[in-house]
Amino acid sequence: MKEHPAKATKETYRLLLVDDDPNLILLVKDYLEFQGYDVMTAENGQEALTILDTYVPDMIICDIMMPEMDGYALINQVRQDPRISWIPVMFLSAKGQSQDRVKGLNTGADVYMVKPFEPEELVAQVESSLRQASRLLRFHHRPTEDSHPLQVPSNVELTPTELKVVQLVAQGMANREIAEKMKVSQRTIESHVSNMLNKTSLHNRTELARWAIQSNLA
Template identity: 30%
Template sequence: MQRILIVEDERDITDLIGFNLERAGYSVLKAHDGITGASMAIHEQPDLVVLDLMLPGKDGYAVFKEIRRDARSRDIPVIMLTARAQTEDRIQGLEAGADDYLTKPFSPKELMLRVQAVLKRSDGTPGAVTVQHGPFKFNKNDLKFYLDGEPVDLTSTEFKLLLYLTERAGKAQDRNDLLRTVWGYSDDVHSRTLDTHMKRLRQKLGTHADRVETVRGIGYRVTPTENV
């Protein structure tokens, strides 16, 4: 049974999320302040964290940074949950490296779909254990990525996005197809999500950032082997 940690100070919202998660077959952990939430994420190592940003003791961004700094929890996927509906807040959450972002008020059904999508893409990918493409090397079993032989920390979403493009190197991938495959939804509202993750991914690729090309009017592609 997969375990999900809810870090939310409003107990009625915590109970609502917890009820729907348990009904869907998940085991639920709860924390009502940032300090407790960060500690539980690191020591309990849940399969996913639903993290509110407006928390007592330590805000959600500080909790998220602490989770990502610790080797025991850095690979745990995080869905940020907040009453802030401004685009800038949503982009800040995604740029920080969150796997997804949901604003209040939200539909419990939508949250469940987001949870399922994030957990699905954080699972190991079946098939060949490793994929090698020029300077890129992927280990699907442990979701590790290597650039020129050196490990690079990617979130589960970044890993799946880059792997999907790499396995189809040389062919432009439509934006909507990427959103549907990696995030589980496809519409203009979420297109900024893709661009934000691509920006972070290119930053992590450093001098190899140009290996991921923007194809105007279509989407993105990874350059073919002969160009790598």
């Protein structure tokens, strides 16, 4: 049996997985955590909204047909809230007809995957969505009336290595990819990202990337 990495730290990409099938929740959560993601789970849209009041993930992965609040209603709520409207969303659904995909994408999902699916494809779609979100962040980072300013200490000083790492984070690269590019271990990159989050008092990689872009560091 594969060993799992150490408990995810706050520099890891944070995912919210929403599904009323406990078996799927266990399998997908287990696989994503093995890939290095920090995964929070909810059983329906209403529970997910409660979690989103205090937990801001880098991506939402959710089923469509769920009790209490389905995926469509959840995403409608997410897209209407400027605090979390930017979060990329993936629908996982057994409804695989063309009209189902069209409705899901028109509702506000960025990706639509049909059950059953291959875990490798799921991870590839997650990584692709996170990279795309980072690219969009780079080109649409001007604050708006609805945007929430990042509260960062004014005396933050980064080392030359941290500066290089945060530039790559802002490009949407995962810790593993940054480690390969800089020819160091993934643990070393995780340490640098964690240090920067502590220095800036930010909560996740998305906020770190946004701060780097808005501060003209990236």
